[in-house]
Amino acid sequence: MIKVFVAGATGWAGSAISKGIFNHDGMQLIGGLSRSNKGKNLADILQIENATIPLFDTIDNALEKIDFDVLVEFTKPDIAKKNIITALEKGKNVIIGTSGLSNEDYNEIESIANKNNASVLAAGNFAITAVLLFKFAAIAAKYIPNYELIDYASQNKVDAPSGSVAELAHRLSAVQKSTIEVPIEDTIGVKETRGATIDDVQVHSVRLPGHVLGIEAIFGMQDEKLILRHDAGNGAEPYVNGVILAIEKVNSFKGLKRGLDTVMDL
């Protein structure tokens, strides 16, 4: 039985994921993190009958009272890194869904995981159609050197770029760096309209009502173009199966892996 603790268990994504874990054979939902619900029973909030799943306000308070094998992190970037490092230093494995962590953060997380003989599986997006977009885009980047990325999200999303697109930029530039014909600094007019350069890839973040989360990878060649697009709907269901797979696989390696496809047979 894998004992799982969910940071952000009452949130939009965390509540769907917590229910999925609770209902999954071979996993036990041990507890969760939510400042505003500390001391309450997560089972009551998720409308799960006949269960007691304690909620804590901080990871330190949780670790004083309960033990778990895997931390699933779906809070906010301001607290996520502390939760991850605290769990790793106790030898726990970690699944990271929270967006907003930088490559530098991941380097630090990787070295702490290695030091503690623990494992971290981070994915900017656990939805299968997004995972497939990552795979297809990596193939396209082998053959097409000119590409840019757009991330679409709701007006309330605090972090930009999305974790999905940050991870995609990182992955694609490792395949082949994107070529820019007119260097950004030579742009005549407003340079910012060319987007931000992340891992040598131009990234454009749109934040508007009516959007949940979309990813566009745009590839251009002479007289031809390829557009790969993922669009999430309103519910958090698409992330549940991906996170459950990640929990099952995280013990199969040591250190850090980024991207759910790294543990899938694609």
Ligand SMILES: NC(=O)C1=CN([C@@H]2O[C@H](COP(=O)(O)OP(=O)(O)OC[C@H]3O[C@@H](n4cnc5c(N)ncnc54)[C@H](OP(=O)(O)O)[C@@H]3O)[C@@H](O)[C@H]2O)C=CC1
């Ligand atoms: N990788 C992926 O596939 C996906 C990633 N995400 C990412 O997951 C994260 C969460 O998104 P979403 O569910 O929409 O967010 P919500 O705002 O709906 O939920 C956030 C959760 O985290 C808790 N939380 C927030 N701050 C703290 C804190 N300082 N200490 C303890 N708990 C805290 C909240 O409870 P309280 O306020 O009571 O503390 C709540 O339970 C985001 O970074 C998002 O981008 C989302 C979906 C999929």
Ligand SMILES: O=C(O)C1=N[C@H](C(=O)O)C[C@H](O)C1
């Ligand atoms: O903030 C969100 O909601 C989401 N963020 C993730 C990201 O930043 O990539 C992905 C998820 O689809 C929803």
